Amino acid sequence: MPRTITVNLQTVTPIWTGDVDRTSDQVRETGLMGSVRWWTEVLIRGLGGYACDPTGDDRCAFDEEAFRRTGQAEDGLRDVCPACRLFGCTGWSSKLRLVVTDGQGGYEVNLNRAGVPFTMNFFELKPTLPQERWLLIKAVWLIVRYGSIGGKTPLKPPGQPDYGLVVPVSPLRLPRLTRDQVSTWLADLMAASPPLQRRQERAHPDWPDLRFFFFNDKTWLDLGKINEVMRSDSSGFLSGRRGVSKKVFSFQKGNRFWGYTRDEEMLDGVLGTLQRLGIRDTRTGEEVISEL
Numbered sequence: 001m002p003r004t005i006t007v008n009l010q011t012v013t014p015i016w017t018g019d020v021d022r023t024s025d026q027v028r029e030t031g032l033m034g035s036v037r038w039w040t041e042v043l044i045r046g047l048g049g050y051a052c053d054p055t056g057d058d059r060c061a062f063d064e065e066a067f068r069r070t071g072q073a074e075d076g077l078r079d080v081c082p083a084c085r086l087f088g089c090t091g092w093s094s095k096l097r098l099v100v101t102d103g104q105g106g107y108e109v110n111l112n113r114a115g116v117p118f119t120m121n122f123f124e125l126k127p128t129l130p131q132e133r134w135l136l137i138k139a140v141w142l143i144v145r146y147g148s149i150g151g152k153t154p155l156k157p158p159g160q161p162d163y164g165l166v167v168p169v170s171p172l173r174l175p176r177l178t179r180d181q182v183s184t185w186l187a188d189l190m191a192a193s194p195p196l197q198r199r200q201e202r203a204h205p206d207w208p209d210l211r212f213f214f215f216n217d218k219t220w221l222d223l224g225k226i227n228e229v230m231r232s233d234s235s236g237f238l239s240g241r242r243g244v245s246k247k248v249f250s251f252q253k254g255n256r257f258w259g260y261t262r263d264e265e266m267l268d269g270v271l272g273t274l275q276r277l278g279i280r281d282t283r284t285g286e287e288v289i290s291e292l
């Protein structure tokens with residue numbers, strides 16, 4: 001019987017799921033799945049693996065020809081990154097379908113409010129590997145412990161509602177694997193695919209990688225402090241000046257902020273600024289990886 005991976009959560013703030021009040025379930029689920037996928041990609045890269053940018057030119061595609069020759073899905077997947085293997089790419093549909101239910105299994109759930117219990121049910125459409133389930137659940141762990149879920153977690157003037165904070169209401173259930181075992185699996189996938197290795201070498205340095213993140217679950221940043229942090233990076237990466245989205249997200253209600261830089265040097269600059277502002281207890285991505 002196909003497995004269902006369930007995660008029981010509760011909103012701390014509304015979750016932005018793409019519409020004001022009445023969002024179709026499909027839009028909402030697609031948005032939440034996109035967010036879980038994003039964190040999974042971040043995690044894969046942080047563990048030294050390769051995850052493509054599914055919206056970019058260098059994204060993965062299932063090799064139909066290789067598949068037709070042998071009839072083995074694995075042959076079509078050889079050069080497909082681990083994120084696309086799980087969540088799908090051109091020619092290969094996702095192994096999971098997300099359905100959100102309320103605490104009792106009902107389908108009427110309004111995530112645009114705080115304090116709403118809900119369950120993310122990931123229905124297996126194709127068999128998943130323990131390593132993939134580990135990555136999925138750890139991505140959810142990153143979201144609840146340090147991050148946020150859904151779109152619209154931008155910079156807002158103080159007083160505006162925060163979006164996307166959730167807490168678990170029951171322990172996250174993980175496959176019995178260590179971080180090292182999953183890292184080894186990711187390395188093995190790379191070793192088996194020279195095209196993936198080449199794509200990793202030319203991966204864009206702006207792609208988010210957990211190693212270069214920063215997290216704080218003790219305090220939030222007001223707009224003035226956010227601007228200070230952004231000023232520590234003259235390249236404009238953090239502020240999104242170069243036409244990309246901003247990289248610092250602060251939550252007054254949750255006493256939390258997180259963000260990401262593109263490399264160690266930029267991360268050091270941010271950490272220095274935070275220290276100068278008297279903000280303690282900021283954790284680096286490397287430190288969070290060691291908690292996984």
Ligand SMILES: [Zn+2]
Pocket residue numbers: 051052053054059060080081082083084085089
């Ligand atoms: Zn991919």
